[in-house]
Amino acid sequence: MRRRRAMAPPCWWRSRLREGGFRLTGPREAILQILSKVPAHPSAEEIFFLVKQLYPQVGLATVYRTLALLVNMGLIHKLDFGEGKARYELVQGPAAKEHHHHLLCIRCGKVIDCGEFGEKEREFLNKVEAPLSEKYNFQITNHSIQFYGICKECREKEG
Amino acid sequence: MRRRRAMAPPCWWRSRLREGGFRLTGPREAILQILSKVPAHPSAEEIFFLVKQLYPQVGLATVYRTLALLVNMGLIHKLDFGEGKARYELVQGPAAKEHHHHLLCIRCGKVIDCGEFGEKEREFLNKVEAPLSEKYNFQITNHSIQFYGICKECREKEG
DNA sequence: CTGCGTGCAAACATTTTGCACGATG
DNA sequence: CATCGTGCAAAATGTTTGCACGCAG
Numbered sequence A, B: 001m002r003r004r005r006a007m008a009p010p011c012w013w014r015s016r017l018r019e020g021g022f023r024l025t026g027p028r029e030a031i032l033q034i035l036s037k038v039p040a041h042p043s044a045e046e047i048f049f050l051v052k053q054l055y056p057q058v059g060l061a062t063v064y065r066t067l068a069l070l071v072n073m074g075l076i077h078k079l080d081f082g083e084g085k086a087r088y089e090l091v092q093g094p095a096a097k098e099h100h101h102h103l104l105c106i107r108c109g110k111v112i113d114c115g116e117f118g119e120k121e122r123e124f125l126n127k128v129e130a131p132l133s134e135k136y137n138f139q140i141t142n143h144s145i146q147f148y149g150i151c152k153e154c155r156e157k158e159g
Numbered sequence C: 001c002t003g004c005g006t007g008c009a010a011a012c013a014t015t016t017t018g019c020a021c022g023a024t025g
Numbered sequence D: 001c002a003t004c005g006t007g008c009a010a011a012a013t014g015t016t017t018g019c020a021c022g023c024a025g
Helices: A013-019 A026-037 A044-054 A060-073 A118-136 A152-158 B013-019 B026-037 B044-054 B060-073 B118-136 B152-158
Strands: A076-080 A086-090 A101-105 A111-114 A139-150 B076-080 B086-090 B101-105 B111-114 B139-150
Touching: A026 A044, A026 A060, A026 A086, A044 A060, A044 A086, A060 A076, A060 A086, A076 A139, A111 B118, A118 A139, A118 B111, A118 B118, A118 B139, A139 B118, B026 B044, B026 B060, B026 B086, B044 B060, B044 B086, B060 B076, B060 B086, B076 B139, B118 B139
Parallel strands: A101 A139, B101 B139
Antiparallel strands: A076 A086, A101 A111, A139 B139, B076 B086, B101 B111
């Protein structure tokens, strides 16, 4: 077990793109590069600005098109916290390890990350995913759990 | 058990509005009326058209403003399945009884309702909600669980 | 060389906001 | 009768699409 050298599968996604019959282009590489580095769940616009630093001539439409492609290929997850915009995360990326969910305040819209319930969550999912998958003939690739409510600050303000 | 007369709690929400210091207006009544009758999770636009049948002069902006008000008051839940628009449901309404979650296809966007895991879900939530609520000082009023993946039809189409 | 993928700009869809009028309490 | 709430229209925001050009294979 002595592989110490940063794991670095330099571009594990290239083969995936080829397999799918898609071309390997600058924008796509840049976007995947960014996604594999960014820790949190960036929105399309955030990704756009990050990619621009790496590949300045990129257009926002390309970011959207590439993200849609990657979602369909199953390389990234599209998340929606009800903010009016989507967020994205690499399936096998930094965020995948720190898999977490969210508390969403219905007053101020604040999003609190919470990653504490790993064990209980897995237990629950193990019980639930297989039957669902079978019953609906649906191949589950990801899940997302949100709790809605009122945050500390909003409760203090308005009672 | 012979109450046959439609249950009709004529307007349980009026007091709630008053308590909050809000006026009791036509549009608000109409919107709550609709929400308490509709079974599924209507979008703002769907609500708008339904309310129009009951209160024709209503404007779409009022629907949005009222929905935001009701969310803040905790009378309705705002849901987002990543379709680019929000959906709403009454907290204590028909949908509340048939509490369910969703399978979302990342290929075609299909939304499949699934309501089968009541017991396991409650078990999980019981374990998880209290600690979360305490740790983040967050009053949980609702939750939402989604599974993302690829539906039967899309798998058949594209392998 | 043949398209697929791209950048740009315009189109779209949903939601929010500004304003003057009207209704509620 | 003082505001709060409303309808309308315009603006803002996020995402998609049409088109001609250029690069990957």
